Amino acid sequence: MDYSIKGNDILVHENDFDLDDTLDCGQAFRWKKIDYDYDCTYEGYFINDYLRISQTKKGEFIFHDTDENTFISKWLDYFDFNTDYSELKRQFSEDETLSKACKFASGIRLLKQDSWECLVSFIISQNNNIPRIKGIIDRLCDHYGGEFPAPQQLAKETPDSLAYLRSGFRAKYIADAANRTAEGTTDLAAIAKMPIDEARTELKKILGVGPKVAECVLLFGMYRTEAFPIDVWIKRVLAEYYPDGFPSFAARDAGIAQQYLFHYIRNLK
DNA sequence: CGCCAGGACGCCC
DNA sequence: GGGCGTCATGGC
Numbered sequence: 001m002d003y004s005i006k007g008n009d010i011l012v013h014e015n016d017f018d019l020d021d022t023l024d025c026g027q028a029f030r031w032k033k034i035d036y037d038y039d040c041t042y043e044g045y046f047i048n049d050y051l052r053i054s055q056t057k058k059g060e061f062i063f064h065d066t067d068e069n070t071f072i073s074k075w076l077d078y079f080d081f082n083t084d085y086s087e088l089k090r091q092f093s094e095d096e097t098l099s100k101a102c103k104f105a106s107g108i109r110l111l112k113q114d115s116w117e118c119l120v121s122f123i124i125s126q127n128n129n130i131p132r133i134k135g136i137i138d139r140l141c142d143h144y145g146g147e148f149p150a151p152q153q154l155a156k157e158t159p160d161s162l163a164y165l166r167s168g169f170r171a172k173y174i175a176d177a178a179n180r181t182a183e184g185t186t187d188l189a190a191i192a193k194m195p196i197d198e199a200r201t202e203l204k205k206i207l208g209v210g211p212k213v214a215e216c217v218l219l220f221g222m223y224r225t226e227a228f229p230i231d232v233w234i235k236r237v238l239a240e241y242y243p244d245g246f247p248s249f250a251a252r253d254a255g256i257a258q259q260y261l262f263h264y265i266r267n268l269k
Numbered sequence: 270c271g272c273c274a275g276g277a278c279g280c281c282c
Numbered sequence: 283g284g285g286c287g288t289c290a291t292g293g294c
């Protein structure tokens with residue numbers, strides 16, 4: 001990756017990065033495609049830091065109204081620019097199915113999101129669809145002046161007071177996650193550093209957090225790339241292409257491989 | 270009307 | 283430990 005400064009913007013050259021693949025693949029829910037100009041432009045947030053970003057063509061990006069310091073300290077890490085995705089895909093491509101999946105949506109990258117926002121987002125995601133997940137999170141942030149609420153703010157709420165979210169049975173799960181995190185019963189920063197099985201156990205103590213949500217929080221919110229969320233789509237991939245198990249050579253970054261497979265199987269035929 | 274959506278819980282055996 | 287109904291809400 002290399003970048004340059006142009007006026008108030010940062011221009012970035014980076015292959016293996018596509019905005020549509022990365023921001024609209026169901027790993028993050030607060031990015032919105034806006035159609036001003038360029039090939040595509042999104043606006044969204046990392047926690048509560050706003051960004052407008054454009055892709056002008058393959059491999060070229062504009063981080064609008066961003067100074068160098070902000071780019072280096074925030075977005076470089078968030079978009080995982082320090083990871084060599086070409087090399088990762090080269091490794092994955094030893095496997096035939098993974099090879100096809102990597103070619104299908106080759107611009108997917110793992111976003112290094114905030115663990116708390118990720119926890120709430122994937123609690124909401126259960127038995128739900130992406131447009132509605134986005135709607136619920138929109139209403140949540142609107143309620144707090146456009147910012148994602150901190151655990152301490154949400155801990156004051158009850159399932160009843162959260163009715164405006166129209167999140168259904170998930171409201172009591174959100175309330176429990178907020179209470180535990182606010183009072184320290186759940187320590188997300190500590191969990192992020194635990195051995196992964198211990199981290200899984202700790203996350204699943206939260207009401208409404210089962211194997212799938214715990215795995216998503218580990219992968220998307222704590223950058224534990226060995227975490228491997230198994231949803232209905234990945235279940236189909238495993239049954240159809242990996243009856244003898246997922247290849248062990250990909251285990252260390254199985255979560256990233258999972259991203260390619262998820263996108264591939266969902267858009268197949 | 271029924272079915273499904275990046276599941277988890279409670280209860281049953 | 284596996285199997286199954288239920289849980290809100292909204293789009294199709």
